[in-house]
Amino acid sequence: MNTSPPSVARRRLVGAIAQFAALLPVATVWRPAQGAPLAATPQCGRDAPTAAQTEGPYFKPRSPGRTSLLEAGIDGVRLLLQGQVLTTSCKPVAGALLDLWHADAEGRYDNEGFRLRGHVFTDAQGRYRMETVLPGMYPGRTRHIHVKAQPPGGRMLTTQLYFPNEPGNRRDGLFDPRLLVALDRSAATPQATFDFVLREP
Numbered sequence: 280m281n282t283s284p285p286s287v288a289r290r291r292l293v294g295a296i297a298q299f300a301a302l303l304p305v306a307t308v309w310r311p312a313q314g315a316p317l318a319a320t321p322q323c324g325r326d327a328p329t330a331a332q333t334e335g336p337y338f339k340p341r342s343p344g345r346t347s348l349l350e351a352g353i354d355g356v357r358l359l360l361q362g363q364v365l366t367t368s369c370k371p372v373a374g375a376l377l378d379l380w381h382a383d384a385e386g387r388y389d390n391e392g393f394r395l396r397g398h399v400f401t402d403a404q405g406r407y408r409m410e411t412v413l414p415g416m417y418p419g420r421t422r423h424i425h426v427k428a429q430p431p432g433g434r435m436l437t438t439q440l441y442f443p444n445e446p447g448n449r450r451d452g453l454f455d456p457r458l459l460v461a462l463d464r465s466a467a468t469p470q471a472t473f474d475f476v477l478r479e480p
């Protein structure tokens with residue numbers, strides 16, 4: 280007969296569960312965190328444009344205009360990147376250019392052609408959408424998407440977007456939490472939302 284008080288028995292049970300959980304293998308397949316709070320997207324109206332970041336070594340000019348980077352032979356978790364381009368005073372920027380490039384699921388860039396490279400323009404409400412796959416990681420870098428954003432006739436912003444709850448974020452010296460997308464995994468295709476805030480032209 281177990282004579283332990285209920286609180287002691289419960290503590291023992293919790294301890295046993297924690298020990299068991301520690302023995303479980305770490306998942307190697309990316310899955311968005313269950314029930315994790317969504318990261319806040321940058322706010323306009325506070326004179327705080329989206330932070331700039333280095334272009335890195337893999338930018339290629341003259342990417343194709345398209346709303347989907349998916350094509351034959353591209354594997355990985357599908358992702359819809361979407362959001363708005365706004366000025367610091369919260370006005371939508373129509374016709375803004377967003378040029379994106381990122382590594383494939385294995386962390387490789389296509390430096391010969393234009394796989395996983397493309398650009399879109401925002402609509403009348405400043406909105407954009409780009410269908411792609413979740414970028415893979417490569418040595419020294421956490422998951423990220425490179426972006427160049429430019430209002431019509433205005434200055435180009437070069438930056439990078441990051442994903443929440445990625446262990447690699449803590450190890451990447453370029454990671455900036457202000458550049459986290461808000462990730463919604465409830466849809467069939469996970470949706471990453473990020474609003475770019477650009478200086479007034």
Ligand SMILES: [Fe+2]
Nearest residue numbers: 335420423425
């Ligand atoms: Fe990169």
